[in-house]
Amino acid sequence: MQKVEFEYRPTIKKIYYFVLLATLIFLCVLLRINIVKLSAETYIGTTIKLILVAVVPLSILFRLLFFIRPIIFSKYVLETPFLFIQFRKKTKKVDLRQIEKLSLTLFSPRFFGGFKIELPSGEKFRFLSFLQNNHKVVEFLRNNSPQLLPATKFDGYIFTSRCVLVSWKRMLWRLKKWPFVLLKYGGVPLGFFLYLYSKVRLSSSAEFSELERWGLIFFSFISINFLVSATVNYFEEKTLNRRIFDKSDDELERWDFSNENKIFISFQALSFMASVLVMWSWVYALLIVL
16 A cells, blocks of 8 residues: 655644744733733633633634644645545544545645545545645545546646646745736736826715725725736746646755746746736726726
8 A cells, every 4th residue: 555644744734833822922912901901800700801801812822732733733644545644643534435525725835725635434534735735635636536526626626736836936936026916916017006096086975985985096006916927827837836846846846946946037027017007097087997
C-alpha cells in the first residue's frame, strides 16, 4: 500500500497560536475593565455580568481549542485505501472506498478552497488547501471512484492543488515589487477619479450626500480595476502553470520564479492597458450621465 503523510502548513499553525493569544489577551483586558466597573455590585451579580461580557471571547476560545485545534494539529496518513487522522492518542480511520459524496468548495485551492467527503453514515470531513498534499486523497478517489465527480473537475482540482504552493509563493514574490503593485491598484484608479472630479461637480440628492456619491464613484473605480486585474491574473496563472504541469513535487518546492519574469511583465502590461481602457470608458460614460 502506498503511504503518504501530510499535515497542515506551518504558517497556519503560527496563525492559530497568534489568534489564540490575541483572544486570551482580549479576554483578560475585557475582564479587567469590567471588574472595575462592577466593583460596587454583589458577588453573584458581578459573576453573572462578567460571564455575559466574556461569552463571545470564551466561545471563540472553545472553538479554537476543541474544534479547530484537533483539525490543524492532526497528522494525516494516507495508506491506501485508508486515511488515518491522528490527534494525540486518538486515530480515526476512514475507508476511502466507502466515500459516498465528494464536493469541491466554491473557491479554488489557490484561494484557500478545498473539498469535502461524506461517508454513508453521514460523517463529513473537510480538507482545505492549507493541508499539504491533500490532492493525494482526490487522486485516489479519481482512480477508484470516478463516478463521484466529472473527470474535468477531478483533474482541475488535482492540478490546481499541486500548484497551490507555487501560486502562493508567486504572489509573495510579486508583492515584493510593491511600487508597481501600489501604482496598479491605487495610482491608476485614483488618477481617473481625480480627472473625473476635476470635470464634474456633484450636488447632494435625497438619497446620498455629495461626499457619499463621490465615495461610491471612487469605489466603482477600485472595483473595476480589481476585476480587470483579477481576470488578467487568472489567465496569467493558467499560462504560468502550464510550464509546471509535468514537474515533480520536489521540483515545485524548488521552483525558480525569476524565469517567469518576461511572462509576468507581459501580462502586467496587458493588465495595465486593459484597466486604462475599461476605466476610460467608464469615465466617458459618467461624464455623459453626470
